[in-house]
Amino acid sequence: MESTKEIKKASIHTVPKDGSELPLMEAFYTIQGEGGNTGVAAYFIRLGGCDVGCHWCDVKESWDAEEHPLTRIEEIVQMADQYPGKTVVITGGEPLLYNLSPLTELLQERGIRTLVETSGAYPLSGRWDWVCLSPKKFKAPDASVYPYAHELKIIIFNKSDFAWAEEHASKVGEHTKLYLQPEWSKASQITPLIVEYVKNNPKWRVSLQTHKYMDIP
Ligand SMILES: C[S@@+](CC[C@H](N)C(=O)[O-])C[C@H]1O[C@@H](n2cnc3c(N)ncnc32)[C@H](O)[C@@H]1O
Ligand SMILES: Nc1nc2[nH]cc(C(=O)O)c2c(=O)[nH]1
Numbered sequence: 001m002e003s004t005k006e007i008k009k010a011s012i013h014t015v016p017k018d019g020s021e022l023p024l025m026e027a028f029y030t031i032q033g034e035g036g037n038t039g040v041a042a043y044f045i046r047l048g049g050c051d052v053g054c055h056w057c058d059v060k061e062s063w064d065a066e067e068h069p070l071t072r073i074e075e076i077v078q079m080a081d082q083y084p085g086k087t088v089v090i091t092g093g094e095p096l097l098y099n100l101s102p103l104t105e106l107l108q109e110r111g112i113r114t115l116v117e118t119s120g121a122y123p124l125s126g127r128w129d130w131v132c133l134s135p136k137k138f139k140a141p142d143a144s145v146y147p148y149a150h151e152l153k154i155i156i157f158n159k160s161d162f163a164w165a166e167e168h169a170s171k172v173g174e175h176t177k178l179y180l181q182p183e184w185s186k187a188s189q190i191t192p193l194i195v196e197y198v199k200n201n202p203k204w205r206v207s208l209q210t211h212k213y214m215d216i217p
């Protein structure tokens with residue numbers, strides 16, 4: 001990708017508030033591996049910058065926005081539109097650090113579906129076909145985000161996280177799909193606990209990081 005080779009440093013403080021340029025860590029066409037859209041072909045747009053600080057985060061390289069070049073949204077949309085999937089997943093880092101309205105409007109104008117992966121730590125911007133809210137203990141979601149969640153995806157790291165998951169389930173709408181996903185490094189111990197929990201509490205579904213099992217990005 002030409003743009004990421006530019007030596008143009010971004011910082012959270014210099015990312016334009018109008019959403020015309022965003023710090024882009026990487027973009028790749030793959031299969032959505034997790035949650036309610038598992039199995040769907042999608043172009044992933046990974047934005048740099050996150051201050052939530054999950055100790056088990058699987059993309060810590062994304063955290064420092066300054067390491068990722070500011071990229072014009074027209075360029076991002078043009079790259080996404082080259083693929084037949086016509087679905088993008090905007091992730092990070094924490095995408096809601098930025099004004100995502102212009103990017104998502106441009107994508108939808110081109111007939112591309114917009115999905116977001118977020119901790120909800122900041123209020124929602126953008127036009128979304130699907131919002132995956134994955135709350136974190138390290139920085140709680142902004143209360144305004146819960147009503148927009150099509151999907152609540154809780155990462156289970158230890159047994160106490162089931163009760164914590166129920167607290168968040170009580171805050172989303174009745175149509176929000178509920179998922180429990182094992183933290184990757186503990187998946188072999190935690191997955192059997194999730195299986196038993198879902199059998200006993202069937203409003204929940206199991207979500208696995210299937211891309212990691214398939215060894216794809
Ligand atoms: C890397 S995060 C980026 C988006 C946003 N910051 C968030 O946390 O939702 C993308 C998804 O991966 C999940 N995730 C991150 N690290 C994980 C891990 N070690 N095991 C399982 N899921 C993980 C997050 O909960 C989130 O649903
Ligand atoms: N295939 C694939 N599916 C994903 N779903 C959420 C991801 C993310 O890092 O946000 C992710 C990812 O990194 N790869």
Ligand code: SF4
Pocket residue numbers: 050051052053054057058059060062092093094119136
């Ligand atoms: S909020 Fe998301 S990107 Fe940020 S540290 Fe947690 S899992 Fe990683």
Ligand SMILES: [Mg+2]
Pocket residue numbers: 058059
């Ligand atoms: Mg990932």
